[in-house]
Amino acid sequence: MSQEPSADSAATTPGAAPTDGSRRSFMKQAGGILGLALAPPLIGQAERFTAFSKTVEGVTEMTLKVNGTARALRAEPRVTLLDALRENLDLTGTKKGCDHGQCGACTVLVDGRRVNSCLTLAVMNQGKEITTIEGLAKGEELHPMQAAFVKHDGFQCGYCTPGQIMSGVACVREGHATTDDQTREWMSGNLCRCGAYPNIVAAVREVAGKS
Incomplete structure (x- = not known):
C-alpha cells in the first residue's frame, strides 16, 4: 500500500502547499529580512534616541528691546516671543x-519686518x-494705521x-499695498x-495712499 506523504515532505515537494509550520517560518524569515532592510544605521538610531532624551530645563x-525700551526677563530658552511679551x-x-x-493674530515687527511671534x-x-501694537501710538496720538482702522x-x-494693524503697517512699508488685489x-x-476684510483693505489702502 502507498503511504501518505508526511507534513515535512509535503512542505519540500515542488508545487505542494506549505504546512502551517513552514508558512509561519517563511513569514518570520521574510519579516526579519524586511526589517533589516528598512532599519536605519545603528549609529543614526542611537543619535536619534540621544536627541530625544535631551530636555530643556x-x-x-x-534682554529684549521692545518698543524702544530694553526689558530684562528670566525665561526658559524654549519660551516663544509671544509668551514672553x-x-x-x-x-x-x-x-x-x-x-x-x-x-x-500674534504679528509683531522685528527689525521692521512682520513676524508671527508664536x-x-x-x-x-x-x-x-x-x-508691538502698544508701541505704535505716540502718547494720545494714534498711528495713521490705527486711525484708519477706526475710520473704516x-x-x-x-x-x-492688533495683528492686522501690525501687518498693515509692514505691508505699506514694503510697498505691497498699491492696489486692492495686492493688498488682499x-x-x-x-x-x-x-469677515471685515473689505474695511481692512480700505484702511490699509488709505494709509498707503498718504505715505
Missing part, C-alpha cells in the same frame, strides 16, 4: 490665536528692535485687530473671523 537671563512683559495687546502661525523664540530676538471700521470683535494678497496671512 531652567531659566536664562535675556504676554506673560513676562505684560504686553497683552499681541494676541494668541492659533499658536501655530496660521492666523496672524513661531519664534524670545531668546533668538535679543538685540533686535521689536515693535476695520474690526468687529477686535481680537485679530499681502494681508492674506492675517485672518478675520468676523
Whole structure:
C-alpha cells in the first residue's frame, strides 16, 4: 500500500502547499529580512534616541528691546516671543490665536519686518528692535494705521485687530499695498473671523495712499 506523504515532505515537494509550520517560518524569515532592510544605521538610531532624551530645563537671563525700551526677563530658552511679551512683559495687546502661525493674530515687527511671534523664540530676538501694537501710538496720538482702522471700521470683535494693524503697517512699508488685489494678497496671512476684510483693505489702502 502507498503511504501518505508526511507534513515535512509535503512542505519540500515542488508545487505542494506549505504546512502551517513552514508558512509561519517563511513569514518570520521574510519579516526579519524586511526589517533589516528598512532599519536605519545603528549609529543614526542611537543619535536619534540621544536627541530625544535631551530636555530643556531652567531659566536664562535675556534682554529684549521692545518698543524702544530694553526689558530684562528670566525665561526658559524654549519660551516663544509671544509668551514672553504676554506673560513676562505684560504686553497683552499681541494676541494668541492659533499658536501655530496660521492666523496672524500674534504679528509683531522685528527689525521692521512682520513676524508671527508664536513661531519664534524670545531668546533668538535679543538685540533686535521689536515693535508691538502698544508701541505704535505716540502718547494720545494714534498711528495713521490705527486711525484708519477706526475710520473704516476695520474690526468687529477686535481680537485679530492688533495683528492686522501690525501687518498693515509692514505691508505699506514694503510697498505691497498699491492696489486692492495686492493688498488682499499681502494681508492674506492675517485672518478675520468676523469677515471685515473689505474695511481692512480700505484702511490699509488709505494709509498707503498718504505715505
